[in-house]
Amino acid sequence: MSDENEEVAMAECGSCRAIVPIDSSECPECGISFSGVSDEALGECGACNALVPLDSTKCPECGVVFVADDVVDVLRNWMANNKMDVKTLFGRFDTNDDNMIDSSELKDGLLSLNLADLPPSQVDRLIEAIDEDGDSLIDLQELQSIIGGEELEDAEEESVAEEETEEESSLKYNENVLSKVMESSDIDESDKDAFLVFAQDFNADGNEYLKKEELQAAADAWNAQTESEEPETNSVEEELTEEEVEDEESVIEDAEEESDELDDDESDDDESDDEETDDDESDDEETTSEDPTPDELFLTLAEAIAEQGLTIREVFESMDADLDGQISGPELQKGIEDILGDSLPPATVFAILGVIDEDDDGNIDPMELIQSIEKLDLGIESDRPSSEEKGRTSSEIIEQLLSIIDEEDLSLSTAFGNLDDDGNRMVSRDELISKLDGMLAEGLTETEADELIDSMDTDGDGNIDMVEFVTAIEKHEDGIATIDDEEAETVKTFPSEWQSKAMSKKWHDVFWPLIHTSFAILIVGLLVNGLFPLVDGAGGMVELDIRSDYAQTEWQMDDGDIISEGEAYPCDPEIQEGECKNSLTPLAGKALSMPGGFYWDAILLMTLAGVGLIWSLYTHLILAPGWRARVKAMKDVDEERAEVQEAIDEDDSEDEEQVDEEESEEHSEDETDEESKESEDEEFDVGSFVGLEIDGEDYYGTIIEFDDDEGTVVIEEDETGDEIVGYQDEMFIPEE
Known part of the structure; x- marks a missing residue:
């Protein structure tokens, strides 16, 4: 390599993939420190994030497998070490609960267990190895086949057995009865679930409900078993005598025999008969189980009612089919069948009826049913709470x-x-x-x-x-x-000026009677006008209506003209039906009067007059007395409120000692007021001369009648001799 190339030599950061100088000690992008330079292509482990060569089959740091070939063995060993079955593992992988594992669920599941971090090609390869039906999905049977062979059937059988065991231990019971049995037998509340499982073996009658007797038998056996399992101590108080041990063992044996006999009875009636012959005590218990007393049957019925959350009223209404307020024998039989699911013979039903029927009339009334069920103290409500x-x-x-x-x-x-x-x-x-x-x-x-x-x-x-x-x-x-x-x-207040006048004595005695009379006269006058016409209509133009006592159908006028029926002519009393009597028609007719009868103006006036009469009577006789009573009540409330406000103001301005003194003074004043009121009541009597205030006016006269129910008094006015009615509270003694 030349010097120029060495100056620009670059490498890739194994963490963030940034291109950095090869001699860098840390990455300028992500800040990670470099431990050295590798010529191999590196990749990141998806489980522990360690950098490993891309061609690695397993992470050297966490052990996660990168190829599909080893995953099944790793998964099988992991399940054995963690004691996990295939069904549980399948449930952890199947995150969407569709009973199938797809490629993404398999990859995420293996990574979540830190077992494998597979690239997509390896995931598809693994699925292809497991997938037997070629749908690119893994079901439970396929997973079981690749991992555990025939273990799935055993697991399923075990699961079914657990479900059956769970169903067998799901007998119903009454919560109140269970609590009382556990309390009376000193069974701790924390042992409730264990006790319920233990009590399943004491379902003597074989139904799906644990009665009180069965729960009590289970409680006795539970206590006996608990005492027998306790370690012996040197304490004299805790030692059991041989006789007590024998009694406890006898209780357990009896309970077990009762359960065994029930199973034998359900499986083979002949074996039950043999056991009854061999063991007299077992025979007695079997007889009791098969032939319970009416009281026990009624208790079973009541416990079922409590378990179903019914009220006594709902039970009675469901049984009273004919709605006569009584439950007969057949109705009781049908009701028991609906609640318990058992069809009892008539003799047994009537025996239960006798337990409830206190008056021996052969029927059950609501009170008898309520009293009988409430005596059992099962917490059954008589009706839904309000x-x-x-x-x-x-x-x-x-x-x-x-x-x-x-x-x-x-x-x-x-x-x-x-x-x-x-x-x-x-x-x-x-x-x-x-x-x-x-x-x-x-x-x-x-x-x-x-x-x-x-x-x-x-x-x-x-x-x-x-x-x-x-x-x-x-x-x-x-x-x-x-x-x-x-x-x-x-603000508009009550009473208004019009209301004050309407309920005054003057209106009561004068104006209201005049209004009633006016409306009544108008109605009578309109009736007379229509039924008995009084206006003479001779000479007026009317249609010819020949009287029935005339045989002719035409009429010749004085001028010689011939008039047929229905044609207009000057009315002639001699030939016209009704003798030309007219009714007044100021609005409806072409003239002020028309041939006798009812026209729309008369009907309208009669309707208005009728409404007016009803209104005047209602206002006078109903509204006005109500207004007077309301005014009196308002006056009482105002007076009382003023007294209360005054008392509160006094209480706020005085200390506690002054309040106590004031209360004692008020008490004495109340007694004085009561005495004065009593003396005043004694002073007013029939024949006494009193004053009476009505609507701000004072009237004087002699009392002639009291009405204590209405609180009114009637006096005879001294000047006019009229009888005046007022309230007793408005009476006063005139000043001399």
């Missing part, structure tokens, strides 16, 4: 609360005090749930409580104070938003 239903709105809850307040005749302050359990003048979320859950028939859920507090809590502190409580009640009752005094003039 929490599954859609929750109530805050408005509905307030409406129910108001109904309770009205029924118990409570004031809003008293009702708030009942909710305020700790007396801090705030109702918290917990207090609301605790109190309303007991007061409301349907209780109160946490979600409903949160929504109710959100609707009432205007200051956002998470609690409801007295003002917020009263405000929410007022909004619900009146439908009127609370507004500031400055805005009150711009």
Whole structure:
């Protein structure tokens, strides 16, 4: 080589393939240090990233194979060392779960196990060696053939056996019954899975369900086996006497015999008969298994109901086929067959019916079924809980609360005090749930409580104070938003001026009766106008309609003209049907009157008059009394709210000692008010001279009648002698 060539000698970086001077100590591109120069073509191992000659068959660093010829042997040895079967290996390679391994899955799988890093040509070569059917894919059978010969069949048989064993150990049971049996037998919860597997051998009746008796037998055998396996100690308290050991062994033997007898009975009835003859104790157990008592059958039925998650109501409705509210014997038989899958003989069904039928009427009513199942304490619900239903709105809850307040005749302050359990003048979320859950028939859920507090809590502190409580009640009752005094003039309030007049005493006594009478007279007048015409229409032009008592069909006029029926002529009472009587028709006729009958103007006026009469009666007799009651309620709420606000202001301005003194004073004042009210009630009686305030006007007279249900009083006015009806709360003693 010349000096010029030595100056420009270049080499390839084995890491990043960059061209660098041959005498470089590190690569300027990737920064890797050079350990020397190799004349061989190098490649990178896909498993450990080491640089190896391209013609290598195996990585000297990690041992990964680069050619297909050695992969099968390497893979077979790796599986033997890791105790992995072909099926598991196939599952690891088959990443897309299509039950086939393609070239990319095979390459990635071998590389992930650090077994081989094959180029595409070697991968195809390996697949060709394994692929027996020539579809360029490897299935499980092909992989097994190349690696393990006939081991697949054994593995499949073992897998099937495991599945059968798993199916055999999948007997159903009631979770509540299992928990109670394990608790009563002192079996630890951590041993639950092992105990369930152990209990499979105690399925005495051979069905797919473990009853309580079978679980209890398994628990007894479990405890006996556990105690027998414990190492003996020198402690006197833990030593077992020979008699206890014999008892435990007897329990195990009995349980095993019961299981063996069941298997023998299912496989060979003759062998079961022989065993019954040879062993009296086994015979008793077999008889018990084949002929359970009605109580045991009913327990089995109830456990199946609990296992299927049915409610008592659903069971009753499914059995009551004729919807007569009773379950008969045939209906019970069909229901048992649907639930248990067993068709019991009629005698057995009626024996079960006798367990449930407490009144011995031969049928089962809903209460009998509920009581019988609840006695078993299996946790079966009588009906679906109401929490599954859609929750109530805050408005509905307030409406129910108001109904309770009205029924118990409570004031809003008293009702708030009942909710305020700790007396801090705030109702918290917990207090609301605790109190309303007991007061409301349907209780109160946490979600409903949160929504109710959100609707009432205007200051956002998470609690409801007295003002917020009263405000929410007022909004619900009146439908009127609370507004500031400055805005009150711009908002339409109740009652309006027209409403005040409509519910006043003057309108009640004078105007409403006149309005009713006017509409009624108009309707009667229009009926008379159409049915009994009073207007004389003689000489008016009408169509000839000859009276029925005339035989002729034409009429000769005085001027000699002959008029046929249907032609117009000056009406003559002697020949015209109806004697020329007309009805007034100010709008519908060509003249002010037309031949008697109903025309569209009369029908329209009668319709309007009828609607007007209905409106006036409805407003007078229904709306006006409601408005009066609403005004009274608003007045009561305003007064109560003012008292509450005043009490809160006083509480904020005084310390705790002053509050205590004030509460005692308020208590004494309440007693005084009650006494004064009682004395006032005693002063008012029939014959007493009182004053009565109605719509801002005062009336004086003598009481003639009380209506305590409606809260009204009737007085005879002193000046006019008229009877006046008002509310008892509006009475007062006149000043002398």
